[in-house]
Amino acid sequence: MNALSLLGRYFGASMRSQMQYPASAMMLTLAQLASTAIEIVSIWALFDRFGAVKGWAFGEVMFFYALIGISFSFADFLTRGFDVFGSDFVRTGAFDRLLLRPRSAALQLVGHDFRISRFGRFFQASIILAIATGTLGFVWTPQAILLALWTIAGGVAFFGALFVLQAVMAFWTVESLEAVNALTYGGVYAGQFPISFYARWFRTFLIFIVPLACVSYFPVLAILGRSDPLGAPDWFLPLAPAAGFLFLALAFLAWRFGVSKYTSTGS
Amino acid sequence: MDALRPYIAAFNSRFLLMMQYRAAALAGFFTQCWFGAVHVMVLAAFYLGAPEAAAASPITLSQAVTYTWLAQGLLAVMPWNGDPEVAAGVRTGSISYDRLRPVDAYALWYVRAAGWMTARLVPRVALMILAAGIALPLIGQGQWAWQPPSSLSAALLFALSETLAIALACAIVMLINIIVVATLNARGINILMQPIVIIFTGNLLPLALYPDVVRVALFLQPFAGTLDIPNRIYFGNLTGQMAWAGIGLQIFWTVLFIVLGRFWLGRVMSRLEVQGG
Numbered sequence: 270m271n272a273l274s275l276l277g278r279y280f281g282a283s284m285r286s287q288m289q290y291p292a293s294a295m296m297l298t299l300a301q302l303a304s305t306a307i308e309i310v311s312i313w314a315l316f317d318r319f320g321a322v323k324g325w326a327f328g329e330v331m332f333f334y335a336l337i338g339i340s341f342s343f344a345d346f347l348t349r350g351f352d353v354f355g356s357d358f359v360r361t362g363a364f365d366r367l368l369l370r371p372r373s374a375a376l377q378l379v380g381h382d383f384r385i386s387r388f389g390r391f392f393q394a395s396i397i398l399a400i401a402t403g404t405l406g407f408v409w410t411p412q413a414i415l416l417a418l419w420t421i422a423g424g425v426a427f428f429g430a431l432f433v434l435q436a437v438m439a440f441w442t443v444e445s446l447e448a449v450n451a452l453t454y455g456g457v458y459a460g461q462f463p464i465s466f467y468a469r470w471f472r473t474f475l476i477f478i479v480p481l482a483c484v485s486y487f488p489v490l491a492i493l494g495r496s497d498p499l500g501a502p503d504w505f506l507p508l509a510p511a512a513g514f515l516f517l518a519l520a521f522l523a524w525r526f527g528v529s530k531y532t533s534t535g536s
Numbered sequence: 537m538d539a540l541r542p543y544i545a546a547f548n549s550r551f552l553l554m555m556q557y558r559a560a561a562l563a564g565f566f567t568q569c570w571f572g573a574v575h576v577m578v579l580a581a582f583y584l585g586a587p588e589a590a591a592a593s594p595i596t597l598s599q600a601v602t603y604t605w606l607a608q609g610l611l612a613v614m615p616w617n618g619d620p621e622v623a624a625g626v627r628t629g630s631i632s633y634d635r636l637r638p639v640d641a642y643a644l645w646y647v648r649a650a651g652w653m654t655a656r657l658v659p660r661v662a663l664m665i666l667a668a669g670i671a672l673p674l675i676g677q678g679q680w681a682w683q684p685p686s687s688l689s690a691a692l693l694f695a696l697s698e699t700l701a702i703a704l705a706c707a708i709v710m711l712i713n714i715i716v717v718a719t720l721n722a723r724g725i726n727i728l729m730q731p732i733v734i735i736f737t738g739n740l741l742p743l744a745l746y747p748d749v750v751r752v753a754l755f756l757q758p759f760a761g762t763l764d765i766p767n768r769i770y771f772g773n774l775t776g777q778m779a780w781a782g783i784g785l786q787i788f789w790t791v792l793f794i795v796l797g798r799f800w801l802g803r804v805m806s807r808l809e810v811q812g813g
Binding site: 296306310318 | 559562563566567569570571573574577578579581582583585586589590593723724727728730731734735740741745746747
C-alpha cells in the first residue's frame with residue numbers, strides 16, 4: 270500500500286470514529302465556528318471607532334483575517350498528531366510503537382487523527398471572506414483564485430511547520446510546549462492585520478525568522494492588486510508563500526534530527 | 537476558627553500544588569508577552585492613525601496599553617473553564633468522596649478554585665510587572681509600558697476591586713463546575729465559555745472601546761467585574777462615585793452567583809449519579 274492510500278485509510282477510520290457521535294461532532298464544529306468568529310467583533314469595533322488605518326479599511330483587513338483563518342484550519346486539521354505528540358506519544362512511550370512499524374513516523378502522526386471540528390474555523394473564515402468580497406466589490410479572476418489557493422497552501426505549510434517544531438521540542442521537554450501557542454494561535458492573531466501595523470523589529474521577525482508575513486501579508490497584497498507600502502518589490506509578492514514550504518522543509522530537518530536523538534521514556 | 541480549618545487547608549494545598557508548575561508559568565508568560573505586544577501594537581496603530589477619534593476615545597492610548605498588560609498579567613483570574621479537579625472527579629467518580637466529607641461542598645470547591653486561581657496568578661503577574669512595568673521603561677520603551685496606578689487612592693480601590701474580581705471569578709467558576717457536574721462533561725461548557733469570556737471581560741479589547749451605544753450594557757454585565765472594572769479603577773478612568781458603582785456591581789454579581797450556585801449545587805448533588813468504580 271502506498272503512502273497516499275494509507276493516509277486515505279487513516280482518514281476514513283478517523284472520520285468513521287467521529288461519526289459514531291454525529292451530534293457531538295456537529296456541536297464541536299459549531300462551537301469552533303462561534304469561538305473563532307468572535308474575534309472579528311473586536312476588529313470591527315476598532316474600525317468603527319477609529320476608521321481606516323494606514324490606508325487599510327475593514328474590508329481589506331477581513332481579507333487577511335479570512336485567508337489566515339482558512340490556512341490555519343487546514344494545518345490544524347492535518348497535524349493533530351504533532352500537536353499532541355509530547356503528551357500522547359513521548360511521555361507515554363507510545364512513540365516507540367510508531368518507530369517499530371515499517372512506515373515513516375511523520376506519516377503515522379499525520380494519520381493519527383483528523384478533527385472534524387476544525388472545519389468550524391474554516392466555515393467561519395469562508396463566510397468572512399465572502400463578506401469581505403462583497404464589501405470591497407472584489408472580482409475573483411482565475412488568477413486571483415489561483416493566487417489565493419497558493420497562499421493558503423503556503424499558509425498550511427507554515428502552520429504545519431510550527432506544529433512539527435512543537436513536536437520536535439517535545440523530544441527534549443517531554444511535555445507539549447504551551448509556549449508554541451504564542452506562535453500558532455498568536456500567529457493567527459498577528460496575521461489578521463497588515464504588518465505595517467507593527468513595529469519594525471516585529472516586522473523583521475515575521476518576515477525573516479518566523480515567515481508569517483510571507484504567507485499572509487505579501488500574497489494578500491498581490492491578490493488585492495496593491496503594491497507594498499513598505500517597499501517590497503511587486504514581483505516578490507506572489508512568490509512569497511514559497512517561504513512557507515521552505516520553513517516546513519527546515520522543520521522536517523529538525524524533526525529528523527530529533528528522531529535520531531530520541532530516547533524512550535516508556536517502560 | 538476550627539470550623540474554617542478544612543477550607544484553609546484546601547486552599548493551601550491547592551495553592552502549593554499549583555506553584556510547582558514553574559515551566560507552565562514560564563510558558564504562559566511567554567505567550568502572554570507575545571499577545572500583549574501584538575495587542576499594544578495594533579491599538580497604537582489605530583490610535584496614532586486617527587488623532588481625532590483618539591482624542592474623543594473614552595480611554596487614552598497609554599491607558600489602553602496599561603489595560604492590555606493588566607489583562608495579560610491577570611489572565612489567570614478569567615473564568616475560562618471549570619476547575620479541572622471537579623471535572624476529573626465527575627469522570628472518575630471520586631466526586632462521591634466530596635459528598636462524604638463533613639464539610640460544605642460549595643465552600644470547599646470555592647476555596648479550592650480560589651487557591652488554583654491565585655497560585656497561577658502570582659508568578660504570572662510578577663513576571664509581567666517585571667517585563668512590562670520595569671524592563672520596558674529601562675530599555676527606553678516607556679511609552680509602551682505598564683504604568684503605575686494613577687494615584688494612591690486608585691491603587692487602594694484597585695486592590696479592593698481586584699480582590700472582588702477574584703471572588704466574582706470564583707463564583708462564576710463554581711457555576712461552571714455545577715454545570716459540569718449536572719451534564720457530566722466539561723468539554724461543552726468550556727468551549728462555550730471561551731468566546732464569552734474573551735469578549736465580555738474586556739480581555740480582547742477594552743470594553744470602553746466598543747461602540748458607545750452598548751457601553752452601558754457592557755458595564756452592567758457580570759463579566760466586566762472580573763477585569764474591566766478593576767482595570768479602569770487602576771488608571772483612574774473610574775473615580776469617585778463611578779468607582780464605587782463598579783465595586784457595588786462586583787459585590788452584587790458575586791453575591792447573586794454564590795446564592796444561585798449554592799442553591800443549584802444542592803439540587804444537583806441530591807440527585808447525583810456517580811460514574812466510575
